[in-house]
Amino acid sequence: MDIWSTLSDTFLDWESMKAVLPEMLKVGLVNTLILAAASVVLGTVLGMVVAVMGLSRRRWLRWPAKIYTDIFRGLPAILTILLIGQGLSPITRHWWGPNPYPLGILALSLIAAAYIGEIFRSGIQSVEKGQLEAARALGFTYTSGMWLIVIPQGVRRVLPALVNQFIALVKESSLVYFLGLLASQRELFRIGQDAAATNGNLSPLLLAGIFYLIITVPLTHLVNYFDKRLREGRPTAELEVEELVHADHR
Amino acid sequence: MPTIADTAPADTTFRAASLELSGIELAFGTNKVLRGVDLVVPAGRTACVIGPSGSGKSTLLRATNRLLEPDAGDIRLGGESVLRSNPDELRRRIGMVFQHFNLFPHKTVLENITLPLRKIKKLTPEGAVAAARIQLELVGLREKESARPGNLSGGQQQRVAIARALAMKPEVMLFDEATSALDPELVKGVLSLMADLASAGMTMIVVTHEMGFARQVADQVAFMDRGVVVEAGAPDKLFTAAESPRLQQFLSQVL
Numbered sequence: 001m002d003i004w005s006t007l008s009d010t011f012l013d014w015e016s017m018k019a020v021l022p023e024m025l026k027v028g029l030v031n032t033l034i035l036a037a038a039s040v041v042l043g044t045v046l047g048m049v050v051a052v053m054g055l056s057r058r059r060w061l062r063w064p065a066k067i068y069t070d071i072f073r074g075l076p077a078i079l080t081i082l083l084i085g086q087g088l089s090p091i092t093r094h095w096w097g098p099n100p101y102p103l104g105i106l107a108l109s110l111i112a113a114a115y116i117g118e119i120f121r122s123g124i125q126s127v128e129k130g131q132l133e134a135a136r137a138l139g140f141t142y143t144s145g146m147w148l149i150v151i152p153q154g155v156r157r158v159l160p161a162l163v164n165q166f167i168a169l170v171k172e173s174s175l176v177y178f179l180g181l182l183a184s185q186r187e188l189f190r191i192g193q194d195a196a197a198t199n200g201n202l203s204p205l206l207l208a209g210i211f212y213l214i215i216t217v218p219l220t221h222l223v224n225y226f227d228k229r230l231r232e233g234r235p236t237a238e239l240e241v242e243e244l245v246h247a248d249h250r
Numbered sequence: 251m252p253t254i255a256d257t258a259p260a261d262t263t264f265r266a267a268s269l270e271l272s273g274i275e276l277a278f279g280t281n282k283v284l285r286g287v288d289l290v291v292p293a294g295r296t297a298c299v300i301g302p303s304g305s306g307k308s309t310l311l312r313a314t315n316r317l318l319e320p321d322a323g324d325i326r327l328g329g330e331s332v333l334r335s336n337p338d339e340l341r342r343r344i345g346m347v348f349q350h351f352n353l354f355p356h357k358t359v360l361e362n363i364t365l366p367l368r369k370i371k372k373l374t375p376e377g378a379v380a381a382a383r384i385q386l387e388l389v390g391l392r393e394k395e396s397a398r399p400g401n402l403s404g405g406q407q408q409r410v411a412i413a414r415a416l417a418m419k420p421e422v423m424l425f426d427e428a429t430s431a432l433d434p435e436l437v438k439g440v441l442s443l444m445a446d447l448a449s450a451g452m453t454m455i456v457v458t459h460e461m462g463f464a465r466q467v468a469d470q471v472a473f474m475d476r477g478v479v480v481e482a483g484a485p486d487k488l489f490t491a492a493e494s495p496r497l498q499q500f501l502s503q504v505l
């Protein structure tokens with residue numbers, strides 16, 4: 001038996017890759033990007049809410065944040081996705097039909113928010129106490145001192161961890177597959193898997209893998225870039241809207 | 251470097267107010283850190299606060315601008331009690347300078363000064379930049395306006411911090427060991443800036459270990475120990491004819 005030809009039949013069947021490529025691009029890649037981007041945005045916003053609640057001086061805000069984080073970090077992602085995606089669909093199907101995307105995005109975002117909330121919280125907590133004190137000594141209120149001075153610094157410090165979480169989301173978006181997808185709703189993994197079953201080899205899945213890497217590897221480099229900047233002590237200030245606006249006035 | 255005293259166009263003037271602390275008490279849990287502090291600083295005068303570590307000097311400054319809320323006592327600014335007014339508004343009238351500068355590291359030097367001017371004083375961006383540049387000029391750091399605080403020496407950072415506080419047009423300035431974190435060769439520049447500010451007529455409370463500064467610049471020196479002002483008076487008298495044994499002992503250690 002020739003190991004090389006067995007492996008290449010399984011993984012490197014160019015014909016089945018070529019056949020699935022258009023669908024992979026037009027349907028799979030687009031859907032994966034939609035799922036990932038929507039969950040990144042919603043997860044980040046929710047994560048900031050969870051972080052700010054968790055840092056609140058009020059106990060009745062801190063506790064819900066803590067319980068939320070414990071639950072969504074403690075459950076397997078697939079279980080959360082099934083519970084939310086299937087459990088709530090009898091209610092939501094009145095609004096947008098049997099489309100599993102909104103609930104899939106919601107579930108992915110809720111999970112991500114638990115992790116992102118912890119990332120933000122640790123970043124914000126790492127900012128020296130003197131920063132808020134100096135802001136308040138100048139006359140900023142507690143709230144505006146937090147939002148203008150402390151939180152931007154805290155977020156900057158955890159950008160690498162944040163982007164790592166985005167990478168995880170790109171990969172986890174494949175889990176919506178378990179919610180049952182119409183042909184036009186399939187994302188990269190599902191298209192690869194369907195084609196693999198039809199062709200009797202794994203080459204389409206390998207192709208799906210390559211597409212995942214095309215998305216995630218640049219993000220990995222972004223992580224390294226942020227990491228390097230932070231270690232060199234150069235703040236990644238250019239990213240802040242506030243400062244872009246400010247620059248316009250000069 | 252232009253001094254504050256000899257450059258005084260309209261924008262660099264300030265309206266200094268008197269500050270009276272009476273019977274200030276403050277506890278952290280059961281730890282009574284301030285036990286009835288009295289200190290009166292007439293408008294335009296400088297009081298230096300000296301005393302051993304842990305005596306409550308920093309806590310007293312934080313109580314003065316209500317970063318920490320006093321448990322008892324009264325604070326009068328320009329003759330009016332300020333304990334019942336909004337603490338955020340009180341802090342806009344009192345500038346504070348910290349041992350570790352506490353500049354905002356993610357902002358440029360200029361932005362450190364313009365941000366509070368825009369957000370708190372509601373100046374236009376152009377107005378804030380103009381006002382900030384005047385203050386930077388005054389502390390001799392106009393050419394550093396685009397630098398990040400992290401790229402400045404400690405002495406330069408502290409001068410920016412002073413400029414940032416002065417830009418808010420405070421009526422009183424509080425200094426908490428402003429030179430303690432500086433390399434020895436940088437101390438002089440910051441102290442002379444503070445001395446200029448004092449002679450320009452700012453009301454100041456200066457917590458310091460620099461006995462030379464206290465002697466030359468202060469109108470009044472207050473010695474704090476265990477949460478009270480044990481002895482206060484003119485520097486000459488305090489340094490040469492201390493009455494209380496605790497102050498005598500303290501001076502024998504630091505002089």
Ligand SMILES: Nc1ncnc2c1ncn2[C@@H]1O[C@H](COP(=O)(O)OP(=O)(O)OP(=O)(O)O)[C@@H](O)[C@H]1O
Nearest residue numbers: 278281283301302303304305306307308309310427
């Ligand atoms: N935030 C706080 N919480 C609890 N205790 C505090 C706090 N800040 C200060 N203390 C306590 O109050 C006492 C006085 O502290 P403070 O910092 O006012 O002293 P200090 O005179 O400024 O000393 P140093 O010369 O070392 O700066 C100390 O015993 C300190 O432990």
Ligand SMILES: [Mg+2]
Nearest residue numbers: 307308309427
């Ligand atoms: Mg202190």
